[in-house]
Amino acid sequence: MGAPGISEIQVFEAADRLKSNGLSITVEAIRNQIGSGSYTTIMKHLDRWKEMVATPSKIPKAPEAISKHIEKIWEISFLEADSIFAHDRDSFNAEKEQFINEKSSLIAEVEKVETELGKAFFKIKVLEERTAQFEQIERKLNDDLSLIRAQLEATEARRIESSERADRLEQQMANLLKDSLLSAKKLEESGKGIVS
Numbered sequence: 001m002g003a004p005g006i007s008e009i010q011v012f013e014a015a016d017r018l019k020s021n022g023l024s025i026t027v028e029a030i031r032n033q034i035g036s037g038s039y040t041t042i043m044k045h046l047d048r049w050k051e052m053v054a055t056p057s058k059i060p061k062a063p064e065a066i067s068k069h070i071e072k073i074w075e076i077s078f079l080e081a082d083s084i085f086a087h088d089r090d091s092f093n094a095e096k097e098q099f100i101n102e103k104s105s106l107i108a109e110v111e112k113v114e115t116e117l118g119k120a121f122f123k124i125k126v127l128e129e130r131t132a133q134f135e136q137i138e139r140k141l142n143d144d145l146s147l148i149r150a151q152l153e154a155t156e157a158r159r160i161e162s163s164e165r166a167d168r169l170e171q172q173m174a175n176l177l178k179d180s181l182l183s184a185k186k187l188e189e190s191g192k193g194i195v196s
Helices: 008-020 027-034 039-054 064-195
Strands: none
Touching: 008 027, 008 039, 027 039
């Protein structure tokens, strides 16, 4: 069920207030006075009010005595209405206070969560920086390892080459020794032949 529309009396009272305060009587001003209402409804009631204001009243003003009685009735009615709605007003104020307290608690909770998030983001940033540092160290170690492997391979190649050269020299020495022994044997044999 939709909210009830504003009444003609509300528009009339708002227009009268604006007029008595010397303010412009516009649909927007009346809506601000009442606090709600569609522009179409306000315009319709405002047109009626303008007609009534423009038309002089045929009803004479009430005598002073009647006005005083009406004021007294109005005062009694207002006080009675005020006492009737006092409980609702107190209840509304209590709910409003509770809402304000809950809102404050929620704001405090949100601030706490934001603080925790800030700390978490800071930790994440520190971890990211450390991870980047470790990755840089890992790359350097990998580069050093590659260099050491290359040096080891070069050293191994030189060792193999040296070993092969040593084998060749040993073979050459063995051949020279063999040749020397053969030469010595031949010399010895040829010397025996001379002596005999």
